[in-house]
Every structure is written in C-alpha cells, then in structure tokens.
Amino acid sequence: MSYSRITLTVNEVVETVDVPQHMTLLQMLREKLSLTGTKNGCTAGECGACTVMMNDEPVNSCMVLAAECDGANILTVEGLAKQGKLSKLQDTIIKTGGVQCGFCTPGMLISATALLKRNPHPTENEIREALVGNLCRCTGYYRIVEAVKEAAGE
Amino acid sequence: MANAKSKEKNPTVVGASVPRNDVLEKVTGSATYLDDIQFGNNLLYARAVRSPHPHALIKRIDTSKAEKFPGVKAVVTGKDFPERIGLYLKDKTIFATDRVRFLGEPVAAVAAVSEEIAQKACTLVEVEYEPLEGVFDAEYGASDKAPLLHPDLGKYECVNFIFPKAGTNISNHFKIRKGNVEAAWKECAFIVDKTYKIPHIQHVPIEPHGAVAMMDQKGKVTLWASSQSPFAQRNLVAKALHISHSDLRVIAPLVGGGFGSKAGLTMEAIPVALATKLPGVPIKFILTREEEFYTNFVRQGLTIHVKVGCDKDGNLLALKNTMYWDGGASTEYGTNITRAGGYSSSGPYDIPNVETDSICVYTNHPIGGAYRGFGMSELHTGIDQAIDELAEKSGIERVKFLKQNAIAEGDIVVTGMTMHANGIQQCIDNVAKAIEFTKKEKPSTPDRLRGKGIAIMWKAPAMPPNPGSSAWVELSEDGKATVGLGGQEIGQGTFTVMAQIAAEALGVKYEDVRIAGPVDTQYSPYEWQTVASRLTWSMGNAVRLAALDARKQILDVVAEAWHETPEDLDIVNGMVVSYKSEQETPLANLVIYGLPKPNDEGWMGGPIVGRGSFMPKYVTNLDPETGQGPRAVVHYTVGCEGLDIEIEKSTGKIHVIRAGASFDVGKAINPALVKAQVEGGFVQGLSSALFEEIRLRNGVMTNPSFVDYRIATSADTAFPLDTTYVEVPQDDGPWGARGVGEHPMVPTIAALGNAIYDATGIRLDGPPFSAEKIFLAMLDAGKVE
Ligand code: FES
Ligand code: FES
Numbered sequence: 002m003s004y005s006r007i008t009l010t011v012n013e014v015v016e017t018v019d020v021p022q023h024m025t026l027l028q029m030l031r032e033k034l035s036l037t038g039t040k041n042g043c044t045a046g047e048c049g050a051c052t053v054m055m056n057d058e059p060v061n062s063c064m065v066l067a068a069e070c071d072g073a074n075i076l077t078v079e080g081l082a083k084q085g086k087l088s089k090l091q092d093t094i095i096k097t098g099g100v101q102c103g104f105c106t107p108g109m110l111i112s113a114t115a116l117l118k119r120n121p122h123p124t125e126n127e128i129r130e131a132l133v134g135n136l137c138r139c140t141g142y143y144r145i146v147e148a149v150k151e152a153a154g155e
Numbered sequence: 156m157a158n159a160k161s162k163e164k165n166p167t168v169v170g171a172s173v174p175r176n177d178v179l180e181k182v183t184g185s186a187t188y189l190d191d192i193q194f195g196n197n198l199l200y201a202r203a204v205r206s207p208h209p210h211a212l213i214k215r216i217d218t219s220k221a222e223k224f225p226g227v228k229a230v231v232t233g234k235d236f237p238e239r240i241g242l243y244l245k246d247k248t249i250f251a252t253d254r255v256r257f258l259g260e261p262v263a264a265v266a267a268v269s270e271e272i273a274q275k276a277c278t279l280v281e282v283e284y285e286p287l288e289g290v291f292d293a294e295y296g297a298s299d300k301a302p303l304l305h306p307d308l309g310k311y312e313c314v315n316f317i318f319p320k321a322g323t324n325i326s327n328h329f330k331i332r333k334g335n336v337e338a339a340w341k342e343c344a345f346i347v348d349k350t351y352k353i354p355h356i357q358h359v360p361i362e363p364h365g366a367v368a369m370m371d372q373k374g375k376v377t378l379w380a381s382s383q384s385p386f387a388q389r390n391l392v393a394k395a396l397h398i399s400h401s402d403l404r405v406i407a408p409l410v411g412g413g414f415g416s417k418a419g420l421t422m423e424a425i426p427v428a429l430a431t432k433l434p435g436v437p438i439k440f441i442l443t444r445e446e447e448f449y450t451n452f453v454r455q456g457l458t459i460h461v462k463v464g465c466d467k468d469g470n471l472l473a474l475k476n477t478m479y480w481d482g483g484a485s486t487e488y489g490t491n492i493t494r495a496g497g498y499s500s501s502g503p504y505d506i507p508n509v510e511t512d513s514i515c516v517y518t519n520h521p522i523g524g525a526y527r528g529f530g531m532s533e534l535h536t537g538i539d540q541a542i543d544e545l546a547e548k549s550g551i552e553r554v555k556f557l558k559q560n561a562i563a564e565g566d567i568v569v570t571g572m573t574m575h576a577n578g579i580q581q582c583i584d585n586v587a588k589a590i591e592f593t594k595k596e597k598p599s600t601p602d603r604l605r606g607k608g609i610a611i612m613w614k615a616p617a618m619p620p621n622p623g624s625s626a627w628v629e630l631s632e633d634g635k636a637t638v639g640l641g642g643q644e645i646g647q648g649t650f651t652v653m654a655q656i657a658a659e660a661l662g663v664k665y666e667d668v669r670i671a672g673p674v675d676t677q678y679s680p681y682e683w684q685t686v687a688s689r690l691t692w693s694m695g696n697a698v699r700l701a702a703l704d705a706r707k708q709i710l711d712v713v714a715e716a717w718h719e720t721p722e723d724l725d726i727v728n729g730m731v732v733s734y735k736s737e738q739e740t741p742l743a744n745l746v747i748y749g750l751p752k753p754n755d756e757g758w759m760g761g762p763i764v765g766r767g768s769f770m771p772k773y774v775t776n777l778d779p780e781t782g783q784g785p786r787a788v789v790h791y792t793v794g795c796e797g798l799d800i801e802i803e804k805s806t807g808k809i810h811v812i813r814a815g816a817s818f819d820v821g822k823a824i825n826p827a828l829v830k831a832q833v834e835g836g837f838v839q840g841l842s843s844a845l846f847e848e849i850r851l852r853n854g855v856m857t858n859p860s861f862v863d864y865r866i867a868t869s870a871d872t873a874f875p876l877d878t879t880y881v882e883v884p885q886d887d888g889p890w891g892a893r894g895v896g897e898h899p900m901v902p903t904i905a906a907l908g909n910a911i912y913d914a915t916g917i918r919l920d921g922p923p924f925s926a927e928k929i930f931l932a933m934l935d936a937g938k939v940e
Contacts, residue, residue: 098830
C-alpha cells in the first residue's frame with residue numbers, strides 16, 4: 002500500500018499524518034487523529050453526518066481523500082468551542098432543544114456555522130436550504146432551525 | 156431554610172423544561188457512540204456473506220478459499236449455530252442453514268484484519284443455491300396456493316399468546332369477535348368498504364447498526380452494541396449460544412437513533428458468533444448504509460380491508476377489519492405487531508360490534524420488526540381514512556363525528572377492557588383550532604387546491620404482560636445522587652427525564668443527579684427493552700421508587716439521630732430539614748459515613764442505596780377465538796393530528812401550510828422534551844406519508860440508498876406545527892405520566908390522506924402520496940388537464 006505524508010491544520014493544530022491512498026478525510030480524522038466527533042452515516046456523501054469545514058467550506062469528509070488535504074485548514078465539531086467556551090450556536094442549540102440522539106449534530110453544527118460565516122443574517126429559507134444535506138431523523142428540524150436563527154440574532 | 160416551614164410541595168423539577176443532561180457531550184463531539192469506542196490494534200473487522208436470492212435451498216457451502224485468504228482470522232456459517240432464536244416465536248437462526256428466505260439474509264461471516272479483506276474474503280465463500288418460487292404478497296402467502304416458507308412452523312417454540320398455524324405461512328392469527336357484526340350491518344344507514352395498502356418502510360437512524368464482540372479465555376462474552384435492548388439481547392444471545400446469562404455482558408453506549416430497529420436481536424449476533432472462534436480478540440461489525448436499508452428489520456407491509464358503518468345520526472355501529480401483515484422471512488417480532496394491530500383494531504372509537512382478523516404471513520421479504528408505532532400507523536392509515544369517508548357520507552361535520560364516536564372513560568374497548576380517563580376530546584379540539592379545521596379556505600394561488608384533514612389515534616405499549624423495570628439510586632460523599640437504570644438513551648431524552656424523577660422524589664436538585672451510563676448489563680439493573688413508549692411510565696416508576704427508598708433510609712437515620720419522627724423531616728435541595736425542630740443538615744454529612752450516636756456510643760446509618768422495581772401485574776391473556784379478556788393492555792395514549800395543505804395542480808406536489816398534533820401525555824415531566832418528541836414523530840410520519848417506500852420487486856429492494864429512498868429534510872418542514880398537549884393523569888404513572896414516543900407518527904398518513912381527499916376528492920390506496928401519484932390520479936379523475 003502506498004502512503005502519502007500530508008501536513009494540515011485541524012482545529013488550529015498543525016498535524017503531519019501518513020495516509021494510505023484510499024483513506025478518506027473522515028477516516029483520517031476518526032482513526033489517525035482520534036477525532037471521533039465527526040460521524041459516519043453513509044460513506045456516500047448523502048447524509049451530512051460527516052460534514053467538516055475545509056478551507057471555510059462545508060464538505061462531506063467521507064467524499065474527500067485525505068491525501069488531497071495537504072495544506073488544508075480543517076474545522077471539526079471538536080474545534081467549535083474555544084478554551085472551554087461553547088460557540089454561540091452550540092449554546093443556542095442546547096437552549097432550543099435541537100439535539101436528540103445527537104448523531105447528526107456535529108455535521109449540522111458545522112454546516113450551520115459555515116452558513117453563518119458566509120451569511121451572518123440568513124432568512125429562515127436560507128437556513129433550511131443550507132441544512133438540506135444534513136439529514137436528521139429525530140427532530141423534524143424545527144429546533145435546529147430555531148437555534149441557527151437565534152445564533153444569528155446578535 | 157426559606158421553605159422549611161411549608162410542607163405542601165408541588166413538584167418543581169417534574170414539569171420543568173430542564174436542559175438535557177447528555178447535550179454538552181453531544182454538541183462538542185465528545186459523546187461516545189458505538190463506533191467511537193477504541194479497541195486497540197487487535198481489533199478485527201467482520202463482514203457478512205448474504206443471500207443473493209429471496210428464496211432458495213442451500214446445497215453446499217465451501218469456506219476453504221476464504222479461510223486461506225491472507226488476513227482472514229475466522230469464517231463461520233450456520234452449521235455451528237443451529238439454535239433457533241426469536242422474541243415471541245423462535246423461527247430464525249443467526250445464519251441461514253438449509254434455506255434462505257430473503258435477499259440479504261446472512262449465510263456466513265468473516266473476521267479479518269481489515270474491512271476490505273473481510274469483504275474480499277466474503278466473495279470467496281462458495282455457496283450453491285437452488286432457487287425456489289417466492290412469496291411476495293401477504294394475501295397470496297396466506298392462501299393454500301403459496302409455497303411453504305417454514306415447513307417446521309408447527310415445531311417452533313412460541314409464547315402462549317401467539318397462534319401459528321402449522322402447515323401454512325400464517326405465523327399468527329389474532330381474532331376479535333365482539334358483538335354481532337353481521338346483524339349490525341342491517342342497522343347501518345351508511346357503510347364504507349375500502350382496501351388500503353401500506354408499503355414496507357425503513358427506520359433510517361442516522362447512526363447505522365453496529366456491534367463489537369469479544370470472548371475471553373474463560374468463555375465470557377462481552378458485546379458492545381448500538382442497542383435499544385441490552386437485556387433482551389443478553390437473553391437472546393445467551394440462549395442462541397448456550398451460554399449462561401451471567402457470562403454474557405452487553406454494554407450499550409448512546410444510540411444515534413433507533414425507532415425500533417435496534418430492539419430485539421439482529422446483526423449483533425454476527426460478531427458474537429465470530430468471537431466464539433477467536434478468544435481474546437474484539438471483532439467489530441458495522442452495517443453499510445446499503446445493508447441498513449435492505450438487510451435489517453423493516454416496518455412490515457400491510458394490506459387492510461376495512462368495512463365500517465354507522466347509523467343515520469353518525470353513531471358507529473360495526474367494523475369488520477381484515478389485515479394481512481407482510482411479516483417477511485421471520486416473524487419472531489412481527490407476530491406481536493400483528494397481535495397489537497388486532498387488539499387495537501377499532502382505533503380510538505367506541506364501536507359495539509367488531510370482527511377483526513389480523514394475520515401475520517411469512518413472505519420472502521426483509522424481516523419485519525418493531526417500528527415506532529408498532530403496527531398502529533399502518534392500522535390507523537386504514538381505519539381513519541375509512542371513517543373520514545363515512546363521516547362525509549353521513550353528512551355530519553368531521554370534528555363532531557370524531558368527538559361523538561371517540562373512546563371515552565368507561566367505554567368497553569374492542570377486547571372487553573374498560574377504557575380509562577383520557578383527553579381525546581381536548582386533543583381533537585386543540586388540533587381543530589390549530590388548523591381552523593372547520594373553516595373552508597381558498598388556496599393561496601389559483602393554480603393550487605386547498606384541503607384540510609384530521610385523524611385521531613390510540614396506542615398501547617405492546618409487550619408481554621409482565622415486562623419489568625428496575626433501578627437504584629445511590630448517594631456519594633458530595634451528597635449527589637447517581638441513578639442506575641437499564642433503559643436506553645436513544646435521543647428521546649429518557650436520561651434527563653429519569654434524573655428529573657429521581658431529583659423530585661429524593662429532594663435534590665436536578666443538576667445533582669447523574670445517570671450511571673452507559674447501560675451495562677453487568678452493573679445496570681434490569682430493564683426489558685427501550686420500546687413501546689414505556690420508559691417514562693415503567694422505568695419512571697422504578698426510578699421514583701428507588702429514590703423514595705433512598706429517601707426513607709436517609710430520613711430514618713436522621714430521625715433517630717435527632718429524636719424526631721421521619722414524618723416531620725423532609726429533604727429539600729439536598730438538605731435534610733426538620734419542620735419541627737428546624738434543624739438541618741446537608742446530605743453530604745451522612746449518606747456515606749452515617750451519623751454518630753450520641754455520647755460516643757458508635758454509629759448509625761451507612762452508605763445509602765435505594766432500590767426500586769416495577770412490573771405491571773394486571774394484564775391478562777385474551778381468548779384466542781374472540782380476543783376478549785379483562786385487560787389486554789396497561790393503558791392507551793390517545794391523540795389527534797391535522798394538516799392544512801395545498802396541492803399544485805400542474806404537478807401534484809403537496810405544500811403543508813400548517814399542522815397540529817396533540818396528545819394526552821398524562822403529565823409532561825419535561826414539556827420541552829414532549830414537544831420535541833411530537834415534532835420529530837410528526838415529521839417522521841409526514842416523511843413516511845410523502846416519500847417513503849421500500850420498493851420491492853420480486854424480493855429485491857431497488858432503492859437501498861438515501862438518493863433513492865428519500866426522507867424528510869430541513870426544506871420539508873417549513874410550516875408551523877402546533878403541539879399543544881393534554882394532561883389527563885394515568886393512575887399508575889409517575890406523577891400521572893404516560894408515554895408519547897411513538898404516537899406522533901401514528902395518525903399522520905391518515906390525516907394527510909384525508910387532507911388530500913378534501914382538496915381533490917381523490918383517495919389513493921396507500922402512501923407514499925407522491926406528487927406523481929397525486930397528479931396522475933387527478934388527471935385520471937378529470938380534476939386537472
Ligand atoms: S457519512 Fe459522509 S455524507 Fe454520510
Ligand atoms: S438528533 Fe438524531 S439524527 Fe438528528
């Protein structure tokens with residue numbers, strides 16, 4: 002098996018990792034860096050559970066090869082809270098009750114964080130549009146959308 | 156103590172929307188699910204060899220090539236595990252042995268050093284099949300023309316309330332014979348006679364099924380599983396492998412969605428089987444999303460024939476209900492869904508004459524298992540749409556018709572049991588108000604049609620008569636409490652609700668109660684299963700009793716020390732207080748080390764551990780010919796849903812304008828969690844009504860991916876949903892609570908079907924109510940061009 006050595010930034014930490022050719026970014030995060038917050042729901046780019054931010058864009062990490070991440074800047078759910086302080090969105094989703102089983106939550110938070118970054122005051126439709134790729138079977142989305150609205154409120 | 160004087164206490168923690176106690180982990184990515192547990196470098200990976208045929212004899216299996224493949228550590232087949240298992244009917248084996256009965260059935264499994272190698276080795280297992288004619292329709296399967304799928308059915312072991320018919324494909328036939336239906340038709344002024352078909356659907360938890368198993372050198376097995384049923388799995392695996400229950404340990408971390416699919420035993424047995432060949436090595440098996448769709452428990456398909464009639468004033472008189480459940484290759488669980496469909500077959504209506512035949516049929520389809528609602532969504536899809544038409548025929552306004560016929564306290568329900576107090580009238584009012592049901596409204600644009608639909612429901616926890624719960628509450632040096640329990644946190648918020656119950660009953664702050672998780676059968680007290688919307692009620696009772704037991708132990712010690720009676724003492728916010736002497740002491744002072752006796756005479760008390768258990772003891776069996784008996788179930792939760800919709804004339808696409816969902820929860824221990832359950836359940840119901848169907852062609856699922864099997868997304872719920880609930884207390888529920896986990900998805904299909912009918916005059920014979928189907932039906936009926 003051939004490996005490539007890549008250097009990338011994950012949650013503001015520079016990491017150098019040897020990755021097999023076929024390894025996905027999702028596998029690398031979970032297996033090489035023990036960052037298991039990012040979830041695997043389908044390995045097919047269809048559920049959004051594995052969403053991370055790559056160079057400020059949300060991507061399905063199960064569809065990105067780790068070898069292509071040399072030099073990339075990655076943000077995962079573990080990087081949202083800074084020095085033990087939750088992000089605004091993490092706070093509001095707790096408050097609105099937008100978390101049930103929690104399996105979609107990491108991907109959902111990343112997609113919504115990316116949305117707020119490019120559009121700090123989205124309309125409800127823009128929020129729903131931005132989260133379309135993040136499936137949630139538990140909540141019906143109401144309280145998740147509410148959390149994004151509230152996070153955008155200030 | 157500010158409130159030490161007042162002895163009257165209203166619950167303060169119970170009834171409050173406190174934040175969930177598992178949420179910080181979940182928003183920071185540190186919550187541990189099955190696949191997040193680290194097992195080190197010895198971990199092996201399992202894959203399964205699956206049947207490519209829906210029905211075939213197995214002529215030969217040769218595993219030798221696979222065994223020799225580099226990296227493969229073990230290969231197992233059915234010959235090593237011949238024991239039949241099943242929850243209600245023992246009709247399946249871990250691997251197919253002589254015959255496969257559905258496409259995807261496991262035939263063998265491989266453990267290897269990587270998933271890729273295991274997968275490759277699976278292709279090297281040679282299996283020779285002789286394909287057989289299949290059964291792909293339940294009604295056909297029940298006929299004597301169909302080939303027999305389980306020739307040994309008569310020999311299978313089953314519980315005493317399931318009635319398999321040897322020599323047929325019918326694994327259970329539940330009957331209701333109440334009153335005289337034939338005579339009653341003559342009294343009916345209006346009759347509706349309809350057939351509906353409800354397709355198979357899939358649960359679709361976002362976390363796929365996964366399990367890790369390891370056997371130690373002494374033969375003790377540990378199973379880590381994403382599970383709603385650690386104790387039921389311990390029971391089933393122990394029996395299948397002939398090991399003692401005490402030598403099997405199931406550890407169940409947080410579950411990323413279950414909806415019934417992670418109840419009972421399915422794929423978890425596979426890594427256990429492999430582990431028995433490789434002592435000391437953990438083996439992981441996680442389903443791919445494709446396997447999740449076509450190989451696991453599905454919601455059974457149903458064909459339901461409903462004939463229902465009322466007199467000229469709209470009073471329901473008679474119902475004849477024939478249901479054919481497409482149980483799939485095994486009906487170990489489905490037989491009880493059939494039973495539940497039977498004993499609840501009137502829906503929440505008072506009908507004096509009922510004849511029901513609820514028939515569970517083997518087919519060569521995926522295995523039907525528990526699914527949120529346990530048969531009730533399917534049943535109500537038939538009943539509530541037929542009754543909607545009957546109301547129309549009778550000329551009585553729908554809400555009035557429903558309210559006049561809805562089941563009320565004291566009514567004799569379909570099994571002969573007397574109905575308890577319930578809030579169905581208020582539920583109907585709440586929903587009618589939320590969508591202004593009786594107000595006829597115009598569509599927002601002329602190229603749309605508008606309609607409103609409403610439907611009511613009931614559901615009882617479906618389970619054996621005596622499913623138990625148990626709990627302990629122990630205190631630590633800091634005076635805080637930890638609750639041991641065996642019910643699972645699957646997203647519904649049960650750990651939060653149990654902490655609230657313990658806090659209230661003991662007298663400590665909610666923040667000062669911990670849940671001893673993850674559930675681990677080695678340390679956690681017994682709980683039957685996390686199903687049937689039973690935890691708040693059943694486990695809630697056990698936790699409350701355990702907390703009260705701890706409380707009594709504490710107050711007895713303090714009373715002795717202070718020379719007072721326990722009746723004058725209380726525990727408030729973690730402080731023991733006396734209303735008589737106005738003394739007080741924090742729990743931390745006494746719950747571990749006890750209290751000193753006066754004059755250095757020694758000590759009293761000691762570590763406090765409260766214990767509670769609960770099991771309903773009053774449920775009786777029913778007569779097998781009439782379905783009659785004193786008490787079929789523990790209780791019913793009732794409710795109502797309604798939708799206000801518009802339909803695009805040019806495409807048939809449905810737009811929901813607003814909706815209402817109201818359920819009688821007895822007591823909302825946590826109102827925000829109740830509402831969250833109702834929202835999620837309603838949307839799952841709506842998703843099943845609009846989009847979902849396992850498309851089966853000759854036993855092959857043709858849409859096993861998220862692309863082809865669509866579920867509701869954030870774009871599909873952009874409408875207001877009113878979730879006002881009702882609280883008519885349950886006599887034996889903690890603070891009056893009863894469950895509401897499943898109910899919100901029960902009446903949704905029917906309510907939407909009724910709204911579509913109101914808008915278009917079209918009644919489709921079953922969901923999903925896709926735009927295409929609606930458009931073609933409108934075209935056919937000449938409603939659009
Ligand atoms: S796991 Fe990547 S999109 Fe589903
Ligand atoms: S909270 Fe369970 S999938 Fe979203």
